[in-house]
Amino acid sequence: MRIVLINEYFPPFAPGGAELSGLELARALVARGHAVQVITPNYGAAGRETLDGVEVVRFPFPARLAGRRTLPLRWLASPWFYLWSALAITFYAGRFGADVLHAQNKYSLPGSWLAGRLLRRPVLVTVRDTLLACPFGRCFMVYDHVPAGCGHGPLWELCREAHIADYIHARTPLSWLKARLTAAYLRLDLRLRQWVLRRVDGVIPVSRGMQRLYAEAGIPLGRAARVIYNIPPSPTAAALDGATDATALRRRYGLGDGPIVLYGGKFSPGKGTADLVAAAHQVIRQVPAAQFVFAGGSDLAGANTPYLHVLGRIPNADFLQLAALAHLVVVPSVWPEPLSRVALEALSLGTPVVATAVGGTPEIVAHEVNGLLTPKGAGRGHHHLAAG
Numbered sequence: 001m002r003i004v005l006i007n008e009y010f011p012p013f014a015p016g017g018a019e020l021s022g023l024e025l026a027r028a029l030v031a032r033g034h035a036v037q038v039i040t041p042n043y044g045a046a047g048r049e050t051l052d053g054v055e056v057v058r059f060p061f062p063a064r065l066a067g068r069r070t071l072p073l074r075w076l077a078s079p080w081f082y083l084w085s086a087l088a089i090t091f092y093a094g095r096f097g098a099d100v101l102h103a104q105n106k107y108s109l110p111g112s113w114l115a116g117r118l119l120r121r122p123v124l125v126t127v128r129d130t131l132l133a134c135p136f137g138r139c140f141m142v143y144d145h146v147p148a149g150c151g152h153g154p155l156w157e158l159c160r161e162a163h164i165a166d167y168i169h170a171r172t173p174l175s176w177l178k179a180r181l182t183a184a185y186l187r188l189d190l191r192l193r194q195w196v197l198r199r200v201d202g203v204i205p206v207s208r209g210m211q212r213l214y215a216e217a218g219i220p221l222g223r224a225a226r227v228i229y230n231i232p233p234s235p236t237a238a239a240l241d242g243a244t245d246a247t248a249l250r251r252r253y254g255l256g257d258g259p260i261v262l263y264g265g266k267f268s269p270g271k272g273t274a275d276l277v278a279a280a281h282q283v284i285r286q287v288p289a290a291q292f293v294f295a296g297g298s299d300l301a302g303a304n305t306p307y308l309h310v311l312g313r314i315p316n317a318d319f320l321q322l323a324a325l326a327h328l329v330v331v332p333s334v335w336p337e338p339l340s341r342v343a344l345e346a347l348s349l350g351t352p353v354v355a356t357a358v359g360g361t362p363e364i365v366a367h368e369v370n371g372l373l374t375p376k377g378a379g380r381g382h383h384h385l386a387a388g
Helices: 017-031 079-096 109-119 138-142 153-168 173-197 208-216 235-240 246-252 273-286 316-325 341-348 382-387
Strands: 002-006 035-041 048-051 054-059 100-103 123-127 202-205 260-264 291-295 308-312 328-331 353-356 371-374
Touching: 002 017, 002 079, 017 035, 017 048, 017 054, 017 341, 035 079, 054 079, 079 109, 100 109, 109 123, 109 173, 138 153, 153 173, 202 208, 246 316, 260 273, 260 316, 260 341, 273 291, 291 316, 316 341, 328 341, 341 353
Parallel strands: 002 035, 002 100, 035 054, 100 123, 123 202, 260 291, 260 328, 291 308, 328 353, 353 371
Antiparallel strands: 048 054
16 A cells, blocks of 8 residues: 655654654554655755655745744644645655555644545544644643533633643733734634544544543544554664663763653643652652653753753653663653653653553553553652652
């Protein structure tokens, strides 16, 4: 079969685990004997290349990513991007002789669906996060289940204002007005993507937790939905990729000889980094030699203590080496993690995971088997960290 995977980001432009999961999927399909092409915008890399048998085509795009993780949403959540990507997908997938188009994320969905209609080919989409249900997801962080009225009326307004306060930090009337106008536009864009979602030929949520969340939000994914978990990295590749001895690795990142508790990801309210910092201050009293290592961001409130190490963005190969070396890897998310890439990487290396029991995480972390599960919320899981 000739399969085309479409994503708005793809390595070397990989702002999160979704893009690495897409690469692993492409490699696995090639290993099964399929011909695979990846179509993605070109943010400043080679227009064409082959990675482990996967043909990667990057179509012309005016924006560049020079050290930036993601583009402003105006570049991707827009009709012009959907139309331009649809034309590119139609051209390249048509020449490739695609049998099926598979959108790998939310902003690649409309263009993929339109291209599928033009080429008369089936279109699948992988649901990797909550942003096809709500552009803010605030209520997903506050409640254990999606409340009635999510995305509508007063609850929409509360989510919008909380999102602006926590993520936008609008400090002037003009910036506040701009944030509200952006929210109104994102609501319209969400309705468009949900309209497309109801018309694709197949939906692949990455966990039962994601499938359940969409059903609770009033967006059932249909009888064609089938849960398929992300593919973890090969333990052999993870251990040998740029392998460095433990002493050199610790020295490179300024770490001592004590046990390492590792976090990887963005620093944001949804990821629960503030909760982990609060837990660290309590755990260190019981395990004074512990070192809490944060990789993925640079601005972490409350990190001005010797046992909290903020590394910023590091190469994925280095993160895998640290995960192999760590005593624990922590996934303290407050929002419902669809299927944590960090947890998959840690478990593939044999490193136990302490995680909040949200989203799809309980489907890969078995309590007291390969890790520990704890309720979400500040300080509620510090005893699990100490026990680990």
